[in-house]
Amino acid sequence: MRTIAIECLRYHPEADAAPHWQHYDVPFTDDMTVLQGLQYIKDELDGSLTFRWSCRMAICGSCGTMVNGVPRLGCETFLRDYYPGPLRVEPLTHFPIVRDLAIDQSDFLAKLESAKPWLMPKVDPGAEPHRQTPEQLADYYQYSQCINCLLCYAACPQYGLNEKFTGPAVLALLHRYNADSRDGGKQERMQLVNAEDGVWGCTLVGYCSEVCPKGVDPARAVNQNKIESTKDYFLRFLAPRSGR
Amino acid sequence: MKAYRRPVTAWWWRRNPYYVWYMVREASCVVLTIYALTLLVGVARLTQSEVRYEDWLERLSRPWVIAYHVLAFVLVAYHAWTWFKIMPKTLPRVPVPDKAIVVAGVTAIGICSVLLLWAARA
Numbered sequence: 001m002r003t004i005a006i007e008c009l010r011y012h013p014e015a016d017a018a019p020h021w022q023h024y025d026v027p028f029t030d031d032m033t034v035l036q037g038l039q040y041i042k043d044e045l046d047g048s049l050t051f052r053w054s055c056r057m058a059i060c061g062s063c064g065t066m067v068n069g070v071p072r073l074g075c076e077t078f079l080r081d082y083y084p085g086p087l088r089v090e091p092l093t094h095f096p097i098v099r100d101l102a103i104d105q106s107d108f109l110a111k112l113e114s115a116k117p118w119l120m121p122k123v124d125p126g127a128e129p130h131r132q133t134p135e136q137l138a139d140y141y142q143y144s145q146c147i148n149c150l151l152c153y154a155a156c157p158q159y160g161l162n163e164k165f166t167g168p169a170v171l172a173l174l175h176r177y178n179a180d181s182r183d184g185g186k187q188e189r190m191q192l193v194n195a196e197d198g199v200w201g202c203t204l205v206g207y208c209s210e211v212c213p214k215g216v217d218p219a220r221a222v223n224q225n226k227i228e229s230t231k232d233y234f235l236r237f238l239a240p241r242s243g244r
Numbered sequence: 245m246k247a248y249r250r251p252v253t254a255w256w257w258r259r260n261p262y263y264v265w266y267m268v269r270e271a272s273c274v275v276l277t278i279y280a281l282t283l284l285v286g287v288a289r290l291t292q293s294e295v296r297y298e299d300w301l302e303r304l305s306r307p308w309v310i311a312y313h314v315l316a317f318v319l320v321a322y323h324a325w326t327w328f329k330i331m332p333k334t335l336p337r338v339p340v341p342d343k344a345i346v347v348a349g350v351t352a353i354g355i356c357s358v359l360l361l362w363a364a365r366a
Binding site (some may be wrong): 011012013014016019060069093094096098104139157160161175203204205206207209210217219220223224226227239 | 245247248249250252256257260262263330332333334336337343
């Protein structure tokens with residue numbers, strides 16, 4: 001069995017003024033992931049290491065970490081690809097560190113709620129199924145695959161420089177509902193899109209779409225909404241709406 | 245809860261090659277601005293007198309100015325390529341693969357550039 005050097009960024013809020021690196025030598029087999037490497041450390045070497053995980057198969061979005069400076073899901077990143085190391089694992093950048101690899105997600109969760117990520121039916125279908133064509137489904141399907149893993153926020157330098165920026169995943173999820181033919185809540189969500197820290201905070205770096213483990217393209221959602229925001233701005237002169 | 249917030253330095257873009265190329269794309273606008281100003285000066289000299297225009301042309305033939313123009317050409321070509329690369333993300337959903345839009349855009353700008361060059365020489 002081969003051994004890989006893993007360096008973890010450690011931070012204990014009661015004991016440390018700032019994070020520091022800690023070195024571990026982890027024996028591994030070819031089928032072991034970074035998450036399994038962390039679990040080995042916790043089970044066999046150092047029980048105090050804190051990190052989040054749940055499903056182990058890129059569904060729950062809990063185990064996002066920086067692996068050698070790149071945002072990755074620990075459960076689908078293999079140790080063999082980084083042998084002999086050192087493999088540096090640290091919390092997702094741009095988020096406050098709560099402890100070791102665990103970050104504070106409150107800012108994201110508040111923004112997610114503000115986007116009203118639920119279906120507000122345009123018309124009440126009653127007891128009938130709310131029908132949709134495959135074309136209408138294709139308008140939003142990829143955005144509905146987001147698992148809130150926050151890799152895109154760690155990849156977004158604009159969010160790092162200005163945490164007020166709504167950010168990629170929330171704007172992608174917002175677009176998921178705005179682009180849904182059954183939804184009627186677009187006008188409520190457009191306030192968030194049009195805001196200074198809405199879509200216009202994006203400078204199309206595009207790295208958010210590169211790192212997404214589910215094939216979502218947040219950069220596309222954001223830039224589609226720049227068009228929507230522009231239309232919304234000019235159309236209100238032609239067709240004023242009440243309460244604006 | 246005492247959470248630790250890591251500082252973001254002015255050198256944040258150096259930590260990943262993807263960001264470095266992004267900064268090259270953004271910084272190319274500075275080179276392009278200087279190039280546009282140089283052309284504007286040329287137009288101004290042309291309106292002043294033939295002597296001043298010839299003097300401006302002579303200044304353009306200096307080695308460091310030619311080197312600058314080569315650099316500007318490379319950077320603007322890179323910027324144009326990135327512009328077409330991200331173009332599909334800015335368009336409404338169309339029944340054409342992203343790659344086709346990028347290839348069509350780059351081909352179109354290539355043909356236009358060659359035609360322009362040909363017209364300028366003729």
